[in-house]
Amino acid sequence: MTVLRIDASIQGPNSASSELADLAEAEWAAVRPGTEFVRRHLGSDPLPADAWQTAIGANFTPEEQRTDAQRAAQALAQQVAAELRDAEAVILALPLYNYGISQHAKIWIDLAMAGGSNPGERLLDGKPAILLTTRGGGYGPGTPREGWDHNTSYLTRVVADIWGADLTLIERELTLAGVNPAMDSLRETAELLKKAAHEAAAHAGRTIATR
Numbered sequence: 001m002t003v004l005r006i007d008a009s010i011q012g013p014n015s016a017s018s019e020l021a022d023l024a025e026a027e028w029a030a031v032r033p034g035t036e037f038v039r040r041h042l043g044s045d046p047l048p049a050d051a052w053q054t055a056i057g058a059n060f061t062p063e064e065q066r067t068d069a070q071r072a073a074q075a076l077a078q079q080v081a082a083e084l085r086d087a088e089a090v091i092l093a094l095p096l097y098n099y100g101i102s103q104h105a106k107i108w109i110d111l112a113m114a115g116g117s118n119p120g121e122r123l124l125d126g127k128p129a130i131l132l133t134t135r136g137g138g139y140g141p142g143t144p145r146e147g148w149d150h151n152t153s154y155l156t157r158v159v160a161d162i163w164g165a166d167l168t169l170i171e172r173e174l175t176l177a178g179v180n181p182a183m184d185s186l187r188e189t190a191e192l193l194k195k196a197a198h199e200a201a202a203h204a205g206r207t208i209a210t211r
Helices: 016-031 051-059 068-086 105-116 153-162 181-209
Strands: 001-006 036-043 091-092 127-133 166-172
Touching: 001 016, 016 051, 016 105, 016 127, 016 166, 016 181, 051 068, 051 105, 068 105, 105 153, 127 153, 127 181, 153 166, 166 181
Parallel strands: 001 036, 001 091, 091 127, 127 166
Antiparallel strands: none
16 A cells, blocks of 8 residues: 655654654555555745645646746655655644645645546545644634634635545644743643644544545
8 A cells, every 4th residue: 555645844853743754654565564664844845845836837848848947846846746746644743823724735735636538537536645734823712812723724725625535623722832842831721732633643544544
């Protein structure tokens, strides 16, 4: 079995989203030891910011007139799409940054759509996907920033509705409690949320791997 894992954190070893993905992957590997994990870390090895624009430009340029840069961007877009298409399942660790989707993840999504047979290709049609997303603050009902999360609904729309995945969504909030002194009063709540998210990630990896 082949599982595609995508990380987008810029936090390196301190990443809360990658920590959740590690738990899901470890449980998955324990249940199915022969699983091949194909990894792409968009935070530590970002895709070129201009690749999507260049690939789209290539689509509107006669093949014999395309530049080397256009051909390279097209090939990259097709590779990104093929990684999704060829995977039997995916683990996506995609945190919220500045109230929205990480720029690294957005470039990856745009390239995948450019590299598909059409922008709406169901690259994950019916395949299990574990989406792990983290938020430094609180964005739930009744909080001052309720409605400010423009990341989770977008990712859900793309992964489940456009790409057709069988989605399991796991969220963790208040990851900056204990880091930002202004959030010290929320540390106990943050620990409970962390524990719940860790348990959910491990459970998802374990149970989905048995399907």
